[in-house]
Amino acid sequence: MQKFTVHTGVAMPLQQTNVDTDQIIPSKFLKRISRIGFADALFADLRADDNFPLDSPRFAGASILVAGADFGTGSSREHAVWALMDHGFKVVISPKFADIFRGNCGKAGLVAAKLDQADVEEIWSAIDSIPGLELTVNLADQSITCADRKYAFDIDNYVKWRLLEGLDDIDLTEQASADIESFEARRPTFLPTVR
Amino acid sequence: MGYTLAEKVWNSHIVRHADGKPDLLYIDLHLVNEVTSPQAFQGLALAGRKVRRPDLTIAMEDHNVPTIGIDKPIADLTSRLQVQTLRENCATYGINLFNMGGTEQGIVHVVGPQLGLTQPGMTIVCGDSHTSTHGAFGALAFGIGTSEAEHVLATQTLPLQPFKTMAVNIQGRLSPGVTSKDVILALIAQIGTGGGQGYVLEYRGDAIKDMSMEARMTICNMSVEAGARAGLIAPDTTTLDYLRGKPHTPVGDEWNAASEYWLSLASDADAVYDAEVTLSAESITPFVTWGTNPAQAVPISGSVPDPDDYSEERERSAAKKSLAYMGLEPGTAMRDIPVDIVFLGSCTNGRIEDLRAAAAVLAGHRIKDGLQMLVVPGSMKVKAQAEAEGLDQVFLDAGAEWRFAGCSMCLGMNPDQVPAGKRCASTSNRNFEGRQGRGSMTHLVSPPVAAATAIRGTISTPSDLRKIGTGK
Numbered sequence: 001m002q003k004f005t006v007h008t009g010v011a012m013p014l015q016q017t018n019v020d021t022d023q024i025i026p027s028k029f030l031k032r033i034s035r036i037g038f039a040d041a042l043f044a045d046l047r048a049d050d051n052f053p054l055d056s057p058r059f060a061g062a063s064i065l066v067a068g069a070d071f072g073t074g075s076s077r078e079h080a081v082w083a084l085m086d087h088g089f090k091v092v093i094s095p096k097f098a099d100i101f102r103g104n105c106g107k108a109g110l111v112a113a114k115l116d117q118a119d120v121e122e123i124w125s126a127i128d129s130i131p132g133l134e135l136t137v138n139l140a141d142q143s144i145t146c147a148d149r150k151y152a153f154d155i156d157n158y159v160k161w162r163l164l165e166g167l168d169d170i171d172l173t174e175q176a177s178a179d180i181e182s183f184e185a186r187r188p189t190f191l192p193t194v195r
Numbered sequence: 196m197g198y199t200l201a202e203k204v205w206n207s208h209i210v211r212h213a214d215g216k217p218d219l220l221y222i223d224l225h226l227v228n229e230v231t232s233p234q235a236f237q238g239l240a241l242a243g244r245k246v247r248r249p250d251l252t253i254a255m256e257d258h259n260v261p262t263i264g265i266d267k268p269i270a271d272l273t274s275r276l277q278v279q280t281l282r283e284n285c286a287t288y289g290i291n292l293f294n295m296g297g298t299e300q301g302i303v304h305v306v307g308p309q310l311g312l313t314q315p316g317m318t319i320v321c322g323d324s325h326t327s328t329h330g331a332f333g334a335l336a337f338g339i340g341t342s343e344a345e346h347v348l349a350t351q352t353l354p355l356q357p358f359k360t361m362a363v364n365i366q367g368r369l370s371p372g373v374t375s376k377d378v379i380l381a382l383i384a385q386i387g388t389g390g391g392q393g394y395v396l397e398y399r400g401d402a403i404k405d406m407s408m409e410a411r412m413t414i415c416n417m418s419v420e421a422g423a424r425a426g427l428i429a430p431d432t433t434t435l436d437y438l439r440g441k442p443h444t445p446v447g448d449e450w451n452a453a454s455e456y457w458l459s460l461a462s463d464a465d466a467v468y469d470a471e472v473t474l475s476a477e478s479i480t481p482f483v484t485w486g487t488n489p490a491q492a493v494p495i496s497g498s499v500p501d502p503d504d505y506s507e508e509r510e511r512s513a514a515k516k517s518l519a520y521m522g523l524e525p526g527t528a529m530r531d532i533p534v535d536i537v538f539l540g541s542c543t544n545g546r547i548e549d550l551r552a553a554a555a556v557l558a559g560h561r562i563k564d565g566l567q568m569l570v571v572p573g574s575m576k577v578k579a580q581a582e583a584e585g586l587d588q589v590f591l592d593a594g595a596e597w598r599f600a601g602c603s604m605c606l607g608m609n610p611d612q613v614p615a616g617k618r619c620a621s622t623s624n625r626n627f628e629g630r631q632g633r634g635s636m637t638h639l640v641s642p643p644v645a646a647a648t649a650i651r652g653t654i655s656t657p658s659d660l661r662k663i664g665t666g667k
Contacts, residue, residue: 078340107342
């Protein structure tokens with residue numbers, strides 16, 4: 001996984017609540033077997049609407065998504081995170097993330113920054129009044145700089161550490177293989193196996 | 196201070212605990228499907244890793260398999276490649292695979308319990324959010340992403356931050372005609388799609404104790420629609436009765452040891468939950484969704500809400516957007532909404548009791564002219580059981596289509612899709628925009644409501660049939 005420290009980029013607003021993962025990437029795109037190449041699938045149905053910001057020149061090259069509450073609800077598809085990353089997003093900001101989506105972000109390397117609703121609304125109005133506005137997201141001090149304001153965001157401490165160091169989760173767990181083996185020796189014999 | 200059911204299961208699976216770090220949790224059963232696994236296997240291969248415990252892993256062809264013509268190769272080439280990829284991966288890593296058309300194939304959340312692989316006190320994961328279904332047995336079961344699936348394949352563990360616990364008390368007893376689907380829709384309408392975020396929901400109370408295992412599975416299945424990662428119900432004699440004699444259930448002394456342990460998992464009397472919510476069972480009536488998320492639901496006797504009645508701007512604009520998508524006017528009685536398609540099936544409501552409940556309503560009736568009704572059993576076992584009981588003939592006589600098992604129209608990854616602009620009463624779990632096909636409009640309902648709706652052509656309960664004099 002790539003390290004994430006500080007990122008500055010154009011912010012795109014998504015002023016809707018309950019943007020579920022079916023909307024982030026419709027199920028017809030899930031038949032692919034690769035982990036990359038999902039940029040075209042991002043918000044595939046929503047972006048058919050000319051008012052949807054993704055293809056607006058104003059937000060060309062946007063790398064920070066500023067979304068409403070309950071972002072990423074529904075299906076566990078990690079493809080939603082891959083599609084956002086393939087399109088160039090490095091950070092998603094929302095007052096509330098669905099649990100599985102937020103977990104997937106941490107694994108794949110997309111920063112899911114939880115910010116108060118009022119702060120998100122301030123950022124939306126700043127984006128609205130300043131074309132091409134860039135935000136700066138600093139993971140180490142958990143801050144987002146927007147115009148002349150600075151906001152503090154929440155992120156799980158362990159996920160933050162892994163993102164800052166660019167560490168692979170499986171490598172970390174393999175360091176505990178002796179613990180796993182001794183746990184396996186203790187498991188009750190009545191537990192089911194499939195062979 | 197005692198422990199909750201969730202805490203007991205969690206604590207008994209900690210491989211490694213260190214302050215400031217997530218707990219490393221052992222996973223007792225990993226369910227794999229064709230859609231969310233290819234990239235996990237690819238990652239495994241790239242890193243030169245093996246599957247640590249193929250004996251604790253099963254794979255299922257369920258998400259994009261067709262439900263007709265299953266003796267032929269899958270027509271959709273990308274679907275065919277994805278299923279083929281699963282077959283190759285399972286062969287490479289020695290994983291038990293359930294092929295489409297096989298006697299034990301079906302939606303993995305229907306098959307796990309019927310094989311007895313789902314047992315109380317276990318940790319169960321799957322690259323599918325409706326893994327929460329298995330919580331009905333008192334197993335800590337939740338959906339994971341593909342990176343996590345790769346992690347489980349490689350290590351049989353997951354690093355996880357402890358969940359908070361929420362007690363959901365369903366007090367009193369349900370009225371006749373009210374199903375567990377109505378209970379979970381009523382709960383989600385009350386606490387919202389984010390109400391359970393960060394929590395494991397434990398369903399309690401007399402109404403839950405009265406329920407069959409299948410009804411409990413429906414409730415736990417939709418916990419994720421309330422934002423919770425998992426739902427749980429304490430094991431009791433109903434749980435033991437269901438499990439006894441299943442293919443993978445322990446026998447003899449092992450059964451005695453297991454069942455004693457299972458019953459000990461119930462939350463202690465002095466256990467403390469992080470949050471609590473209570474619903475009165477008596478007040479719950481059949482529920483139906485009007486909008487584009489599962490919290491946008493009302494009793495069937497109600498009407499489409501007016502966005503202007505919401506106090507918060509966010510809710511107002513969300514409701515307006517939902518109504519525009521759903522093509523509905525505020526104030527329209529839910530019972531006046533006509534539907535084009537009825538879907539009976541899914542991991543929410545595709546079990547034998549669901550089919551029985553719908554067939555009991557449909558018997559002696561025809562579905563409305565021009566309406567399509569798809570009946571998709573949750574598994575091949577459910578299909579065989581329904582056929583042994585003659586339910587297939589009830590559905591066919593009524594004019595419905597009787598299909599093979601799979602996820603089908605719940606998410607429309609196979610050819611079973613709701614066309615754009617068409618309206619579907621569906622026993623599935625999500626009414627998201629485009630969920631059942633681009634431009635599809637979904638109303639979530641229980642199986643009896645689905646059947647009554649198919650007969651009348653508008654959203655209906657079985658009692659409406661009697662009122663118009665066409666019922667039994």
